[in-house]
Amino acid sequence: MLDVVIVGGGVIGSSIAYHLARSGARVRVYEQAAPAVAPSASWASAGGVRQQGRDPREWPLTLEAAHRWPDLDDELAAPTGFIQGGHLHLVETEADLGALEQRVQRERQAGMNISLLEPSAAYQVAPAMKGGVVGAAFTPEDGQADPRRTTAAFAAAAQHHGAEYSNQTRVDGLVSRDGRIRGISVGSELVSADTVVLATGVWTNALTAPLGCEVPIAVRAPQMLLTTPGPPRLAPTLTAVNRALSLKQLSSGEYFIGGGWPTDVVAHNNTLACRVRPDSVGGSWAVATEIVPSVADQRIDQHWGGLEAQSVDGVPFIGPAPGLEGAFVAVGFSGHGFQLSPAVGRAVADLVGGARVSELESVSTARIHALDPAIVDAFKHASPTTPVATLE
Ligand SMILES: Cc1cc2nc3c(=O)[nH]c(=O)nc-3n(C[C@H](O)[C@H](O)[C@H](O)COP(=O)(O)OP(=O)(O)OC[C@H]3O[C@@H](n4cnc5c(N)ncnc54)[C@H](O)[C@@H]3O)c2cc1C
Incomplete structure (x- = not known):
């Protein structure tokens, strides 16, 4: 019998698989498609590796993850594409400086390497920015990585440690017996396991x-734009106060543009897909070319959307599935789970192994019962037609 079945082979499921297999557990991952293919979040992701600007409940996990990213290629013996170009969160009006200053102070107290830059220092970090920036928060240890290669790296390392992957295999249900989850069903086949982890x-x-x-999660489908390659002009990843923008330049020269602009979710042949909206493409392009004018020297080469589980309160649910003894969930990453993935994998592996994991207490599933059902209901039925200004 397997120790653990993991359902979902995205960056979260594959990181959990790696950490569990490394600790000696017999693990099998069931993935209905393949790790990090469309329209999953791990396929669509912007790949921003950012600590700053997060909900304090994510601080323990984000700090642990930030510490691990620089050595992850060596640890996994495979490339994640991690580049430590820093992350710059810029401010365009004096009125917004005070709030940013306070956030920077809180994050520094939490242990983050972050500083508030004067305009001249901000332009040294990112000379390609338009004029008029009045300050910026800078985290030099942040950067970017390739989400598809990172997912593949976790999956390969998991398999190196003995985890099995069943791709193209959809799990149809959880098997419950005597008040406990005992495994999963795939068609008529029942697979027994001590524990089932849903990274779905x-x-x-x-x-x-x-x-x-x-x-309490809802489907969101944020858009990404990828341009033609240009000369290297932008080292850090960029976001801005009150702007629906995430902007980076890949090592191959393309600008990669996100920021929460929505695509439409369409159901097709029993599966979900994302349909790009012209207004979102135009809106996202306008912001990116305004903040970094040299982006306009390129043209949009590709655009897509990906399906992300948005949690009702913006941070993930990680822990025992309420009422389903023997099952755990790690879901609801709300547009910023990629950076957390090394820490989430470690933490969930420890939790499944029976440890008390203090880093998970603030994002625990235990809070589900305390949520107001009216708020949860309204949230699940809201379908945003305007961009959600997120930091990615
Ligand atoms: C456009 C976009 C940009 C983003 N940018 C950033 C960023 O810059 N920085 C950052 O930190 N985060 C970012 N994120 C968020 C981050 O990418 C996600 O939080 C993360 O990829 C979530 O990974 P996951 O493994 O939980 O989900 P997914 O990648 O969606 O994986 C879930 C997997 O479960 C499988 N599955 C589901 N049900 C079943 C079943 N019944 N049987 C078998 N398999 C099943 C699916 O096929 C899928 O592969 C972004 C997300 C999006 C969409």
Whole structure:
């Protein structure tokens, strides 16, 4: 019998698989498609590796992850594409400086290497920015990585340590017996396991709701734009106060532009897909070319959307699935789970192994019961047509 079945082979499921297999557990990952393919979040992701600007409940995980990213290629013996160019969160009006200053202070007290830059210092870090920037928060240890290669690296390392992957295999249900989850079903086949971990992103409630457990997440489908390659002009990743923007330049020269602009989710042949909206493409392009004018020297080469599980309160749910003894969830990463992935994998592996994991207490599933059902209901039915200004 398997120790652990993991459902979902995205960056979160594959990181959990790696950490569990490394500790000697017999693990199998079930993935309905393949790790990090469309329209999953790990395929679509902007790959920003950013500590700053997060909800304090994510601080323990983000700090641990930031510490691990620089050595992850060596640890996994495979390339993640991590580049430590720093992250710059810029301010365009004096009125916004005070709030940013206070946030920087809080994050520094939490242990983050972050500083508030004067305009001249900000332009030294990112000379390509338009004029008029009045300050910026800078985290030099942040950067970017390639989400598809990172997911593949975790999956390969998991398999190196003995984890098995069953790709193109959709899990149809959780098997419950004598008040406990005993495994999963794939068609008529039952697979027994001591523990089942769901790293199933937007698809989670299809498995848990039939057993009475609904995780308060909703489907979001943020857009990404990729330009033609240009000369190297932008080292840090960029976001800006009150702007729906995340902007970076890849090592191959393309600008990669996000920021929460929505695509439309369409159901097709029993699967979900994202349809790009012209207004989102135009809006995202306008912001990026305004903040970094040299972006306009390029043209948009590709655009896409990806399915991300947005949690009702903006931070993930990680822990025992309420009412489903023997099952755990790690879902609801709300547009910023990629950076956390090394720490989430470690923490969930420890939790499944029976440890008390203090880093997970603030993002625990235990808070689900305390949420106001009216707020949860309204949240799940809201479908944003205007961009959610997120930091990616
Ligand atoms: C456009 C976009 C930009 C983003 N940018 C950033 C960023 O810059 N920085 C950052 O930190 N984060 C970012 N994120 C968020 C980050 O990418 C996600 O939080 C992260 O990839 C979530 O990974 P996951 O493994 O939980 O989900 P997913 O990658 O969606 O994986 C879930 C997997 O479960 C599988 N699955 C589901 N149900 C079943 C089933 N029944 N049987 C078998 N398999 C199943 C699916 O096929 C899928 O592969 C972004 C997300 C998006 C969409």
